[in-house]
Amino acid sequence: xxxxxxxxxxxxxxxxxxxxxxxxxxxxxxxxxxxxxxxxxxxxxxxxxxxxxxxxxxxxxxxxxxxxxxxxxxxxxxxxxxxxxxxxxxxxxxxxxxxxxxxxxxxxxxxxxxxxxxxxxxxxxxxxxxxxxxxxxxxx
Amino acid sequence: xxxxxxxxxxxxxxxxxxxxxxxxxxxxxxxxxxxxxxxxxxxxxxxxxxxxxxxxxxxxxxxxxxxxxxxxxxxxxxxxxxxx
Numbered sequence: 001x002x003x004x005x006x007x008x009x010x011x012x013x014x015x016x017x018x019x020x021x022x023x024x025x026x027x028x029x030x031x032x033x034x035x036x037x038x039x040x041x042x043x044x045x046x047x048x049x050x051x052x053x054x055x056x057x058x059x060x061x062x063x064x065x066x067x068x069x070x071x072x073x074x075x076x077x078x079x080x081x082x083x084x085x086x087x088x089x090x091x092x093x094x095x096x097x098x099x100x101x102x103x104x105x106x107x108x109x110x111x112x113x114x115x116x117x118x119x120x121x122x123x124x125x126x127x128x129x130x131x132x133x134x135x136x137x138x139x140x
Numbered sequence: 141x142x143x144x145x146x147x148x149x150x151x152x153x154x155x156x157x158x159x160x161x162x163x164x165x166x167x168x169x170x171x172x173x174x175x176x177x178x179x180x181x182x183x184x185x186x187x188x189x190x191x192x193x194x195x196x197x198x199x200x201x202x203x204x205x206x207x208x209x210x211x212x213x214x215x216x217x218x219x220x221x222x223x224x
């Protein structure tokens with residue numbers, strides 16, 4: 001039996017937990033023309049969508065899950081869909097940033113999808129299954 | 141005020157008789173008065189199901205989208221070693 005170099009799995013879970021567990025989170029949408037990515041340390045209004053019934057900063061994210069661990073992956077996913085109700089977003093958007101208002105708007109992640117618009121309608125972002133292979137944020 | 145009340149009464153009538161309606165750029169409208177178009181876009185990141193309604197002037201008056209994020213991001217922890 002040889003020794004195996006590895007980062008401690010519970011350390012990964014703790015690291016992920018430190019940024020999501022019990023935090024107040026929000027989700028903001030970004031235009032196709034924006035350049036929002038992991039280099040954004042915090043929420044930014046630059047490139048954010050605007051439109052009827054959309055408030056700058058976006059909507060609250062239901063965060064009933066805590067970082068979980070299925071060896072060797074730590075993972076986390078919001079516990080409910082993210083919904084923007086009766087909005088009009090005429091300029092195409094293709095990304096959502098989830099950020100922590102608890103931690104001075106720290107950027108948790110930017111997630112992209114195909115370009116969309118919404119007209120007097122509802123945008124629903126449904127979450128993937130919260131497990132080690134599809135969870136929204138995973139530390140492998 | 142009158143328009144608001146009329147709108148409310150209209151929606152209550154639709155609700156009572158189970159008439160499907162939708163929010164539009166011109167307020168609530170009965171679905172059967174509009175042309176409905178549905179579609180789906182999909183790539184490796186997400187699947188987007190959308191529904192659009194057009195009025196008799198062929199103007200888009202409603203578009204809703206449900207985006208199913210397929211999987212999140214894998215941060216892939218990288219470990220150093222003593223050899224630099």
